[in-house]
Amino acid sequence: MGMKSFLYFILLIGVCSGIPEFSTSTNAAGIGTFNSSAENPYEVIGIVSYVVDGDTFDVNITDNRDLRINVEKIRVRLADIDTPEIRGKKASQTGKDAANFTREELLGNLVYLDVDNKTGQDRYGRWVAVCYLGNDNFNLRLVDKGFAVIDDYRDNEFNPESW
Ligand SMILES: [Ca+2]
Numbered sequence: 218m219g220m221k222s223f224l225y226f227i228l229l230i231g232v233c234s235g236i237p238e239f240s241t242s243t244n245a246a247g248i249g250t251f252n253s254s255a256e257n258p259y260e261v262i263g264i265v266s267y268v269v270d271g272d273t274f275d276v277n278i279t280d281n282r283d284l285r286i287n288v289e290k291i292r293v294r295l296a297d298i299d300t301p302e303i304r305g306k307k308a309s310q311t312g313k314d315a316a317n318f319t320r321e322e323l324l325g326n327l328v329y330l331d332v333d334n335k336t337g338q339d340r341y342g343r344w345v346a347v348c349y350l351g352n353d354n355f356n357l358r359l360v361d362k363g364f365a366v367i368d369d370y371r372d373n374e375f376n377p378e379s380w
């Protein structure tokens with residue numbers, strides 16, 4: 218399936234399932250023409266294909282205006298927040314709950330990513346970003362739900378105080 222037919226396929230799913238984010242955000246005029254601005258800061262649009270844990274997941278890119286990214290799939294690390302570990306010695310129930318929440322909310326869904334313009338990737342090669350579901354800041358949602366804490370890194374473009 219080509220990229221274009223894939224997009225129409227996704228659009229069809231969105232319309233059929235009646236999810237507002239799909240029907241409002243993937244209108245034909247929006248795809249491929251979106252610009253980064255104060256109201257529309259996204260560099261990447263894509264479908265979440267795999268959730269690693271509460272703050273880390275993979276995105277299959279459907280639209281990209283970030284010239285630094287030249288692959289079809291990226292791993293994303295949500296900016297300026299931290300969810301507890303789910304593996305190893307520091308594993309906790311909250312970490313698992315956070316991972317389940319992110320999986321339920323994001324897996325298979327279209328997300329808008331404001332990718333960090335300053336540093337971009339962290340030391341693990343993950344793209345640091347704020348993730349939007351429709352107009353909803355998902356980084357902030359994780360904090361509001363008690364699944365994550367703010368951890369404001371100064372090497373990125375984001376300031377959680379403005380969320
Ligand atoms: Ca973490």
Ligand SMILES: [Ca+2]
Binds near residue numbers: 260331332333
């Ligand atoms: Ca950005």
Ligand SMILES: [Ca+2]
Binds near residue numbers: 370
């Ligand atoms: Ca920051």
